[in-house]
Amino acid sequence: MSDKSLLSRMRSEIRRRNYSYRTEQAYTTWVVRFVKFHDLCHPNEMNEKEVIEYLNYLAEERNVAASTQNQALCAILFLYEHVLKDPIEEMMDFKRAETPKKLPVVLTSDEVKQVLNLLDGTPKLVAELLYGAGLRISECLRLRVLDLDFSYNQIQVRSGKGKKDRITIMPQTTKKKLKDQVQKVKMIHKKDTAAGYEETLLPKALSKKYPNASKQLKWHYLFPSPKRAKDPRSGLVHRHHISDSTIQRKVKQAVKKSGIKKHATCHTLRHSFATHLLEDGYDIRTVQELLGHKNVNTTMIYTHVIKNKGSIVKSPIDS
Structure with missing residues (x-):
């Protein structure tokens, strides 16, 4: 240009x-x-x-x-x-690409267990949070230590899709693992501090409001990268969170190894979270809040998934 x-x-x-x-x-x-x-x-x-x-x-x-x-x-x-300070007003004549109406891929409870059992370490914990708390992978990897509330069994999601904050559940299965993960972050932070790299990157608004927060353990990522790197914007050398591609690759390998024939990804675990909650009788508004959907119509797609399951609807010939 x-x-x-x-x-x-x-x-x-x-x-x-x-x-x-x-x-x-x-x-x-x-x-x-x-x-x-x-x-x-x-x-x-x-x-x-x-x-x-x-x-x-x-x-x-x-x-x-x-x-x-x-x-x-x-x-x-x-x-x-x-x-350019010259907003475009009329955009009526362009052809919108068609959005195919596809139902989300959902795993059964047994299939989820199969995939999780083939994972270990950090990828397993992340996958457990995707399914157990309904997190998007980006939301999970951006979690910081202070986002975990062990007293109320809650996880705070900051600046999720649409820049919205929300609260979701902390699965009891992951509680001890999360506490152990916090201790790992604490050890890494101690080593980084001794080496002169105690800071982490904060959103601009927070860094202005809390000038010293970037040095505090609670603001560090829950899943820190194995290596320090320079932030391309600020130039700060710090530990970003681990790459989502690492988790996606591990989940893909686990799905393949399990023999499951569905096209399942990390996001499939979030779809499964929502579907299984509805199957268990939780109301759709509760599921909407946990997922962070702006409109309940977005959440309604999971009711269609349930309706289309042959195991839910009984054929009259079988009566």
């Missing part, structure tokens, strides 16, 4: 709003692709017409998923509204 300052300004606006680093990477990448698609024409010289052309290209020629096209749209709209 000819105007490097444009991307710099975009990064600045993204960071000012405390968006994640992954969002920053994704948004800037989409802007670069958008500009390259239009032969390096500066966004100032383009308008709704060029934006619609690009979005239609993604849907019709690239055949991208609806979520991918929506991410591109969000990135471009962000560029025009917050960086």
